[in-house]
Amino acid sequence: MGTDSGGSPVLMDLEELLATRLLVQGNSGSGKSHLLRRLLEGSAGLVQQVVIDPEGDFVSLSEAFGHVSIDAAEYSLPDVARLAVRIREHRASVVLNLEGLELEEQMRCAAALLGGLFEAPRELWYPALVVVDEAQVFAPAGAGDVSDDARRASLGAMTNLMCRGRKRGLAGVIATQRLAKLAKNVAAEASNFLMGRTFLDIDMLRAADLLGMERRQAEVIRDLERGQFLALGPAISRRPISVRIGAVKTAAKSGSPMLIPLPSAPAADMEDLLFAPGTNEPPPPPPPPPPAVPADDIIRNLAAPAPPPVPQTPVIGPEEQETVVAEIFAEIVAEGGQHPPASLYQDFQLRCRMRGASAALDMTEFGRRLAMARAGIADPDDYEESIALGACLPDEMLAPFLAIAVAARQGADCPSDAALAALYGTSSAGRARRMLAFIEEKGLIVCRTDLSGRRSITLPHLGWTTAAAPPDPSTPSRLARIDARPRRSATGR
Ligand SMILES: Nc1ncnc2c1ncn2[C@@H]1O[C@H](COP(=O)(O)OP(=O)(O)OP(=O)(O)O)[C@@H](O)[C@H]1O
Numbered sequence: 001m002g003t004d005s006g007g008s009p010v011l012m013d014l015e016e017l018l019a020t021r022l023l024v025q026g027n028s029g030s031g032k033s034h035l036l037r038r039l040l041e042g043s044a045g046l047v048q049q050v051v052i053d054p055e056g057d058f059v060s061l062s063e064a065f066g067h068v069s070i071d072a073a074e075y076s077l078p079d080v081a082r083l084a085v086r087i088r089e090h091r092a093s094v095v096l097n098l099e100g101l102e103l104e105e106q107m108r109c110a111a112a113l114l115g116g117l118f119e120a121p122r123e124l125w126y127p128a129l130v131v132v133d134e135a136q137v138f139a140p141a142g143a144g145d146v147s148d149d150a151r152r153a154s155l156g157a158m159t160n161l162m163c164r165g166r167k168r169g170l171a172g173v174i175a176t177q178r179l180a181k182l183a184k185n186v187a188a189e190a191s192n193f194l195m196g197r198t199f200l201d202i203d204m205l206r207a208a209d210l211l212g213m214e215r216r217q218a219e220v221i222r223d224l225e226r227g228q229f230l231a232l233g234p235a236i237s238r239r240p241i242s243v244r245i246g247a248v249k250t251a252a253k254s255g256s257p258m259l260i261p262l263p264s265a266p267a268a269d270m271e272d273l274l275f276a277p278g279t280n281e282p283p284p285p286p287p288p289p290p291p292a293v294p295a296d297d298i299i300r301n302l303a304a305p306a307p308p309p310v311p312q313t314p315v316i317g318p319e320e321q322e323t324v325v326a327e328i329f330a331e332i333v334a335e336g337g338q339h340p341p342a343s344l345y346q347d348f349q350l351r352c353r354m355r356g357a358s359a360a361l362d363m364t365e366f367g368r369r370l371a372m373a374r375a376g377i378a379d380p381d382d383y384e385e386s387i388a389l390g391a392c393l394p395d396e397m398l399a400p401f402l403a404i405a406v407a408a409r410q411g412a413d414c415p416s417d418a419a420l421a422a423l424y425g426t427s428s429a430g431r432a433r434r435m436l437a438f439i440e441e442k443g444l445i446v447c448r449t450d451l452s453g454r455r456s457i458t459l460p461h462l463g464w465t466t467a468a469a470p471p472d473p474s475t476p477s478r479l480a481r482i483d484a485r486p487r488r489s490a491t492g493r
């Protein structure tokens with residue numbers, strides 16, 4: 001593989017590796033892919049190799065060593081699974097190039113190949129190294145943005161490879177940038193480790209754990225150079241040793257970025273260059289000619305009456321607009337249910353569009369209007385001061401506060417705990433009472449309980465008080481009595 005700190009060669013015992021698998025970890029650029037390439041090149045004539053290559057880095061092995069490069073984008077998943085059986089049958093060394101596939105497709109494709117290798121009939125269980133670069137992609141530690149079934153398929157195939165592959169002749173060799181992102185059971189099945197430069201504590205600690213080192217000792221992993229790895233395992237060394245990985249014959253497609261002197265053109269020239277009309281560029285392709293129309297069709301079209309113009313979306317006048325918006329709020333309130341504000345807002349916008357209203361409320365204004373509608377306020381002018389007072393409360397307390405204001409203004413019964421809880425978005429009377437205490441602390445209301453246990457609430461700024469009512473009435477539907485609308489028309493406001 002390379003040389004140790006004293007310059008002596010470090011060897012990899014291939015037969016031992018087949019039985020004990022290998023895990024390589026190191027940050028991006030630490031030299032993992034280079035290390036895998038060194039191992040593949042060194043063992044190419046000795047053992048069958050199957051490489052799962054998410055970046056298309058290893059296809060260069062085909063020219064120098066005769067690996068068959070399989071461009072995954074050209075095959076269906078069942079094709080890949082069938083190919084896997086042939087690969088075992090003919091003991092062919094292959095590189096499965098997953099470059100150009102979406103992440104989820106990469107996972108499914110790797111799962112199909114690994115599954116096919118794993119399920120091959122017993123008489124085909126010849127030994128093979130199965131090398132997986134960027135293994136955290138195929139065996140992720142947690143759920144990511146991919147669908148559950150893709151993740152399950154790929155994680156299952158990787159687990160089979162690392163946990164149950166040995167008997168079938170499959171020896172997993174996996175590399176990952178982040179141990180913490182690799183499924184634990186997949187990492188734990190390797191008995192050989194090559195740990196490269198690692199910065200994050202969480203990865204370093206897991207690496208130390210796998211190498212059986214103390215945390216303090218593990219600090220050396222931080223100081224490793226590119227291409228230098230701490231090695232341990234029955235196929236390499238029974239004690240942790242440092243290995244400097246040797247040179248490779250084939251090249252990776254992607255090299256390391258190097259500094260290249262920048263052009264010395266002054267800024268103004270650069271601007272000219274960027275915006276200059278293209279002189280030596282090929283002209284853009286002309287638009288395709290319209291398809292030829294038979295003369296008969298042209299004549300028929302000329303004779304036909306012009307199609308009616310597409311009607312514009314009807315936009316209703318400002319007054320009707322307000323009525324429609326109020327109706328929509330009433331519908332949303334009547335439908336009830338506990339939905340997150342964002343989805344209610346989306347639903348509101350959709351309903352507006354469906355009725356030709358312009359839905360010109362932002363999310364905050366929508367929240368305010370919804371609270372008013374829930375409290376039974378149809379005309380905001382009646383409750384201007386209450387709404388202004390409620391502005392200092394958290395959004396979710398506005399509806400219950402306004403419901404109290406409505407009841408108080410009408411002298412109706414004080415809303416029950418259950419009614420206030422529903423408006424607060426909870427079913428807990430205790431939470432409703434804590435909310436009341438909070439609003440009272442703010443000085444917006446004063447609660448009073450009389451000797452028979454009936455509660456009344458006063459809004460001291462406005463001089464309104466609700467009628468006293470039991471906070472937990474056995475009779476249902478007190479909320480019906482705090483509807484503001486009939487009373488408002490009775491007072492003429
Ligand atoms: N032992 C080495 N000797 C010489 N060059 C090396 C060695 N190891 C790595 N390099 C070079 O360093 C660069 C990065 O290495 P490599 O691509 O193997 O990193 P990596 O760990 O696989 O990174 P990533 O996780 O981003 O794929 C490459 O250009 C590679 O040629």
Ligand SMILES: [Mg+2]
Nearest residue numbers: 032033034133
């Ligand atoms: Mg790499």
